[in-house]
Each structure stands twice: as structure tokens, then as C-alpha cells.
Amino acid sequence: MSGLIRPMGGEVSLWMDASPEEVWALVSDVTRIGEFSPETFEAQWTRGSTGPEVGASFKGHVKRNGVGPTYWTPCQVTACVPGEVFEFAVGSDAMTVNNWGYRLQAQNGGTLVTEYFRLEPALYLRAYWFVMGFLRGRTNEKGMRTTLERMKAVVEG
Numbered sequence: 001m002s003g004l005i006r007p008m009g010g011e012v013s014l015w016m017d018a019s020p021e022e023v024w025a026l027v028s029d030v031t032r033i034g035e036f037s038p039e040t041f042e043a044q045w046t047r048g049s050t051g052p053e054v055g056a057s058f059k060g061h062v063k064r065n066g067v068g069p070t071y072w073t074p075c076q077v078t079a080c081v082p083g084e085v086f087e088f089a090v091g092s093d094a095m096t097v098n099n100w101g102y103r104l105q106a107q108n109g110g111t112l113v114t115e116y117f118r119l120e121p122a123l124y125l126r127a128y129w130f131v132m133g134f135l136r137g138r139t140n141e142k143g144m145r146t147t148l149e150r151m152k153a154v155v156e157g
Contacts, residue, residue, distance in 0.1 A: 018155035020106050042060070074092060087101030088100055095120075113151070117144075
């Protein structure tokens with residue numbers, strides 16, 4: 001891969017002294033994201049959804065970069081395997097902008113938790129990533145690290 005081409009996403013991993021099932025219960029409860037994320041300060045299930053399952057809908061209340069603008073964003077669960085993975089698409093029914101998720105792997109009596117994001121390969125998003133990818137990627141990685149550290153404090157507390 002060329003040094004000029006950056007992957008349109010990123011990930012951060014952190015080991016937690018908790019079982020994959022304990023961590024999964026936390027990452028898949030979108031109503032708790034406000035406790036952990038520096039950007040998404042609340043979320044709620046929508047469209048009749050009441051919990052994590054593929055196809056479930058929710059919306060997240062985001063304060064971009066922790067300072068604004070503030071907006072609601074629709075999301076839909078795209079992968080949901082207890083103890084292993086929780087992933088959701090961000091965007092409208094007609095268009096996904098990006099995907100966020102958590103992969104869980106039992107390791108050393110605890111769980112290696114990886115939070116990740118990836119943008120969709122649409123042309124306008126590739127252009128955005130080419131121009132702003134380094135900055136946005138760095139912001140997202142810092143935010144993911146903060147989120148995981150806050151989750152770790154809860155599951156280990």
C-alpha cells in the first residue's frame with residue numbers, strides 16, 4: 001500500500017480484566033454510550049427496537065469533536081454475536097456513512113477489546129478522507145482509547 005493511501009478507518013485495542021460476556025453486555029447497551037464516549041453523549045433505541053440484535057435501530061446524540069455541532073444520527077445494528085462482536089452502521093436507510101464496532105477476544109483470563117471504525121468507500125467519503133483523514137482518524141483513535149479506558153474502569157470496578 002502506498003504511503004499516500006491511508007485506510008479509511010482505524011482501531012484501538014485494550015485488554016480488560018472481565019469476561020467477553022461482561023464486556024459485550026456493556027458495549028451492546030447503546031443507552032450507556034454517554035458514560036464512555038467523548039463525542040456521543042446519549043443514545044436510544046428507535047423504531048420499536050429494545051435491545052441489541054441485527055437490524056435493530058437506535059439514534060446517537062453526537063457533539064462533534066466534543067465541542068459541536070450537536071446532532072442526532074441514525075444507526076442500525078449490522079453484527080451482533082454475544083461475547084464476540086457488536087457493530088452498527090451510521091447513516092440513513094438510503095446511505096451508510098461509516099461503521100463502528102467492537103470485537104472481543106478471550107485472552108489471558110480477560111478480554112482483548114477492539115473498537116474500530118471504517119468509512120464506506122463512496123467517492124465523496126474517499127475525497128473527505130484524503131483531505132481530512134489524518135486529523136479525523138487521530139481524533140477517532142483518541143476517542144476510542146478514551147471510550148475503552150472508561151469501559152475498562154466500569155467492568156473492572
